[in-house]
Amino acid sequence: MRSFTLEVWGDLACFTRPEFKVERFSYPIITPSAARGIFDAIYLEFDPTTKTPRMYWQVERIEVMSPVRYIALMRNEVKEKASLRKVQEWMKDPSTFEPLYADATREETGQDTKGRTQRQTMALKDVRYRLTAHAVLYEEDYALRPKVEESFLRRARAGQCIYQPYLGCREFAAYFRLVEPGEVSAPVPYSERIGWMLYDVFDLSRPGRPLRPDRGERPRISLFEAEVVDGVLEVPPYGSDRVRKGEA
Structure with a gap:
């Protein structure tokens, strides 16, 4: 099982805290689900018959490479x-x-x-992260794993993606590069006990099964207690007891 590290950055980001309801207020750093989405944008293997994913990306570590800075925005959102x-x-x-x-x-x-409605957003600006993840196959296949890992490595190294990754909101584009082995740079000296943080919005323990073509997979919220120590957030595996999972 091979781990890959991406350096990801962007001008703006918003990883909305669910407890703030209508107004958008971002977590101070990227969530594991948003980090997984960036890896998905580069490469994700699907079953050609069922059209469901054969894998998911397990985020291991999130490193904060730029100071946490907020910016207040007024955004128009369609209803x-x-x-x-x-x-x-x-x-x-x-x-x-x-x-x-x-x-x-x-x-x-x-x-x-x-029409549309105006909402206040407390977003992040000038963000930069270093994300580490590995591929988890729903059914371990010694022929499939090299394909997944080599395909991701080739695409990430060339800057290729299936769609433009984003930082919480689709209008906040994310840019990335592959971090090669041996590259060394320290995260910022930032520590914070964030508390309960969104882990993911889908059940990662099984392949997604669309309920209807226009609705997609039913959400299943999961949370974990997050603490950043010296710029590093260690992310537990999805199957860990530290990840609290709700009903579908």
């Missing part, structure tokens, strides 16, 4: 989006098409405004 089912209905019968207005008023449409 609704077009679903796959609605689009398919419109394709079959264009007369059923109902537009979604960004800034409609009752007088213009004759109905309640759907």
